[in-house]
Amino acid sequence: MLKEIQQVFADDFSSNSSEFLKYIGGGGCEEMSSCSPAPKFIGLDAIQGLEIYRESIIAGLARSLTEIYPVCVKLIGLESFSLLAYRYSENYPSSSPSLINYGQKFSAFLNSIPQMGVALPYFPDVAALELLVHNAYYASSGSDIDLFRFNQLTPSKQSKVVFDLTPSFGLVSSEFPIKHIWEVSQDGADDEIVSLDEGADFLAVHRFGNEVRIESLSAELYLFLGEMCKGLTLSEALSSVLNEFNEFDFQASIQLALDKGFIYGFHVQN
Amino acid sequence: MSISGKSSFKKSKIQGVGIGLRSCHYQSIIQHKPRIPWFEVISDNYMIEGGPELNYLESIRNDYPIVMHGVGMSVGSVDDLNMDYLGKLRSLKERFEPAWISDHLCWVSADKRYFHDLLPLPYTQESIDHVAKRVQRVQNVLGERILLENVSNYMTYKANEMTEWEFLSNVAEAADCNILLDINNVYVSSYNHKFDPFLYLNEIPVNRVKQFHLAGYQDKGLYLFDSHSEKVKPPVWDLYEFAVTKFGSIPTLIEWDDDIPSLSDLLTEANKASKIIWK
Amino acid sequence: MSKKNLVKAAVVGALSAGLVLSAGATKAASPNDMEKCYGVAKAGMNDCGGKGTGHSCQGQSKTDGDPNDWLYLKKGSCEKIIGGSLTSGYKKKGR
Numbered sequence A: 001m002l003k004e005i006q007q008v009f010a011d012d013f014s015s016n017s018s019e020f021l022k023y024i025g026g027g028g029c030e031e032m033s034s035c036s037p038a039p040k041f042i043g044l045d046a047i048q049g050l051e052i053y054r055e056s057i058i059a060g061l062a063r064s065l066t067e068i069y070p071v072c073v074k075l076i077g078l079e080s081f082s083l084l085a086y087r088y089s090e091n092y093p094s095s096s097p098s099l100i101n102y103g104q105k106f107s108a109f110l111n112s113i114p115q116m117g118v119a120l121p122y123f124p125d126v127a128a129l130e131l132l133v134h135n136a137y138y139a140s141s142g143s144d145i146d147l148f149r150f151n152q153l154t155p156s157k158q159s160k161v162v163f164d165l166t167p168s169f170g171l172v173s174s175e176f177p178i179k180h181i182w183e184v185s186q187d188g189a190d191d192e193i194v195s196l197d198e199g200a201d202f203l204a205v206h207r208f209g210n211e212v213r214i215e216s217l218s219a220e221l222y223l224f225l226g227e228m229c230k231g232l233t234l235s236e237a238l239s240s241v242l243n244e245f246n247e248f249d250f251q252a253s254i255q256l257a258l259d260k261g262f263i264y265g266f267h268v269q270n
Numbered sequence B: 001m002s003i004s005g006k007s008s009f010k011k012s013k014i015q016g017v018g019i020g021l022r023s024c025h026y027q028s029i030i031q032h033k034p035r036i037p038w039f040e041v042i043s044d045n046y047m048i049e050g051g052p053e054l055n056y057l058e059s060i061r062n063d064y065p066i067v068m069h070g071v072g073m074s075v076g077s078v079d080d081l082n083m084d085y086l087g088k089l090r091s092l093k094e095r096f097e098p099a100w101i102s103d104h105l106c107w108v109s110a111d112k113r114y115f116h117d118l119l120p121l122p123y124t125q126e127s128i129d130h131v132a133k134r135v136q137r138v139q140n141v142l143g144e145r146i147l148l149e150n151v152s153n154y155m156t157y158k159a160n161e162m163t164e165w166e167f168l169s170n171v172a173e174a175a176d177c178n179i180l181l182d183i184n185n186v187y188v189s190s191y192n193h194k195f196d197p198f199l200y201l202n203e204i205p206v207n208r209v210k211q212f213h214l215a216g217y218q219d220k221g222l223y224l225f226d227s228h229s230e231k232v233k234p235p236v237w238d239l240y241e242f243a244v245t246k247f248g249s250i251p252t253l254i255e256w257d258d259d260i261p262s263l264s265d266l267l268t269e270a271n272k273a274s275k276i277i278w279k
Numbered sequence C: 001m002s003k004k005n006l007v008k009a010a011v012v013g014a015l016s017a018g019l020v021l022s023a024g025a026t027k028a029a030s031p032n033d034m035e036k037c038y039g040v041a042k043a044g045m046n047d048c049g050g051k052g053t054g055h056s057c058q059g060q061s062k063t064d065g066d067p068n069d070w071l072y073l074k075k076g077s078c079e080k081i082i083g084g085s086l087t088s089g090y091k092k093k094g095r
């Protein structure tokens, strides 16, 4: 019976039906003998009761999106954001016991909305940036790289090195200035106008100590780090960058990635 | 980390009226170290890999005893127990040494889907057996008795075989766990389902109740909603006074999760409860 | 031979000479730093409060309404973001 009840409740969500109503009754006193004092009126009926739960569930999911995507809320206003958040919450179930992990596909969902590309083309990219910031905030710290060991490696071993990026690390690019948009949307930021013509952003997000940072990268370094994220070796990543770009100062770039704290370890691929 | 088995934190005794730890108050707590006997911490918010939240909790734990209260255990669900969740809870227990751990007598997930809402169980023997079995497994993993809280309730199953208070008492007995009695939830459910909240309290076994919750509801006309967004309402204070006479000076928590006020406003609310508990 | 290949050859040469990297900045994580840290105002994600009446989703059109309405409801700081599509019919390309 318990299994059946819970399955029907879950199925109702997927199929947008109300089969669950058959398991619940009207006010408590209809069924219970121990009502005391005698009721003046019957309490909540089945339809009202179920509706309270369903609304609370969707509202709870939608609310968690407002916590993860505060800049998006600011950009379009709470009313408009809530409408999108409710749509998402109805269509994307949560599979984790913690709401901290919810909303991971929100940017893709925004991209699937037909008029988005014309009306607010940068909006899904801002959401992607906010998700990285959110995830970085809760990521583990990682450890420090053993540079002594790296520097000891022979050049041919070094070319087979795969760098491990710090657990909070993430990359996002946009043809719009999403970092600037994010910055002017922070509490206490100056009242500034952002022009979309400021151009593309190639960004890394990571946490340094307790602070989540958004760093602007060159297009070359962005590609290089992206290849590192995929687990490519140093020489594979380098040739991939040189396929796209004419020049790449890789020594300085890797040093920059180290200085910023992007890299926390490495291993040599056989 | 405690290695000798002895607590690495000085303070662990839970007494009097505590408040829920919420991140908007971190700074103020760390800076001013207000006189608050203990905090209740939402365990789920710290089941994370790293970052500032855990540092804040550690810093606050150094100055205050805590209890841990969760929303994701889903003891009433027929899905498999989430061992990953329990493992994380155990790690938190080992790191932060809460005086006890609680969750709700409800289900929050079904068919591997989490609703993040406290859904009531039908009050049946089948539910009692199911929950008791799962709570025993949880208690084995954690190595201690947990507290289960009564939830606010807005619907009545046709399959019910008993009252809510009989169900809660029977589960605690069968699972050999303790009870976190939410006085506001008793009142909200009693209003919504038209039963006598005093009768409810009278039927709960005294030796199982280890903590009270107090919170504010919203009057929606037809029903009361457990919003945790306002002050504790007069009828709940009355019920609380009765609970203190029956169960004794049980540690009590003021819950406030939405439109969270300043720390000093919360303390004013806590002082009202202190006056009752230490009368 | 293109410039690309020249640079590429130079890179392979550099790698064969061996890379020497110096230590990056170390991470500060003392509790005293926490005042500066981003995310202080992050509200707890999970709670056992009633979510249906929450501050964050108050007064919205919930489950009804056309999904496209978001566009006409929008009242936010996006008005301060100008240029691109909003003035020149700029079209977003796939990423």
Ligand SMILES: [Fe+2]
Pocket: B149, B182, B185, B213, B255, C048
């Ligand atoms: Fe409660």
